[in-house]
Amino acid sequence: MICDGVLCATDRVVRSTIHRLVRLLLLSVVAGSCGSSAPRAYVPELGELMLFQQMRHAKLWLAAEADNWPLAEYEVEELQEGFDTIVAYHPAHEGSPVAPKDAIPRMITVPLADLRDAVRRKDRALFAERYDALTSACNGCHKATNFGFNQVQRPTSNPYPNQVFSAQPPDLN
Numbered sequence: 001m002i003c004d005g006v007l008c009a010t011d012r013v014v015r016s017t018i019h020r021l022v023r024l025l026l027l028s029v030v031a032g033s034c035g036s037s038a039p040r041a042y043v044p045e046l047g048e049l050m051l052f053q054q055m056r057h058a059k060l061w062l063a064a065e066a067d068n069w070p071l072a073e074y075e076v077e078e079l080q081e082g083f084d085t086i087v088a089y090h091p092a093h094e095g096s097p098v099a100p101k102d103a104i105p106r107m108i109t110v111p112l113a114d115l116r117d118a119v120r121r122k123d124r125a126l127f128a129e130r131y132d133a134l135t136s137a138c139n140g141c142h143k144a145t146n147f148g149f150n151q152v153q154r155p156t157s158n159p160y161p162n163q164v165f166s167a168q169p170p171d172l173n
């Protein structure tokens with residue numbers, strides 16, 4: 001390339017500016033891929049996890065009422081797992097004077113174990129008694145966490161028409 005003073009200098013400035021821009025662009029791509037714009041893991045809120053507990057609490061009652069003990073035992077285990085998840089992801093709850101990580105072992109562990117025992121014995125009368133004990137433990141914790149206005153109870157009807165609760169399901173195929 002023929003260089004005559006001024007033109008050659010301009011060419012050098014343009015080239016070094018382009019190089020700098022490319023470097024900046026590469027840096028921002030690298031920073032973006034490992035920095036703050038990475039997607040955050042989704043953690044359901046305590047209220048959302050409680051909605052699952054509400055559903056399992058209702059299904060547990062419906063299963064036992066239909067003498068479907070394997071389904072009832074499944075729901076007891078799901079409730080247990082739900083509480084384990086709550087303790088792991090919400091050990092404390094903003095504004096609550098009582099922390100879930102303390103309240104759950106103290107208030108829920110025994111009633112839930114007693115209820116599991118009633119399910120394994122397939123004893124409906126004992127189940128009903130212990131179901132009510134678990135339900136009042138749920139409500140006890142709602143009171144302790146300043147959510148006493150939120151009360152749960154035995155289900156009065158079946159909100160799940162698309163699930164078979166009876167012990168011997170009809171052949172659906």
Ligand code: HEC
Binds near residue numbers: 047147
């Ligand atoms: C750690 C104490 C604790 C225990 C034990 C507990 N809850 Fe809760 N529950 C809460 C708190 C706190 C909230 C409010 C969460 C929020 O929305 O911030 C709540 C909310 C709820 C809600 C309202 C959800 C909604 O959006 O309508 C339901 C239903 C519920 N719980 C059911 C249950 C059931 C059923 C049990 C027992 C099987 C139970 N909870 C046990 C503390 C507890």
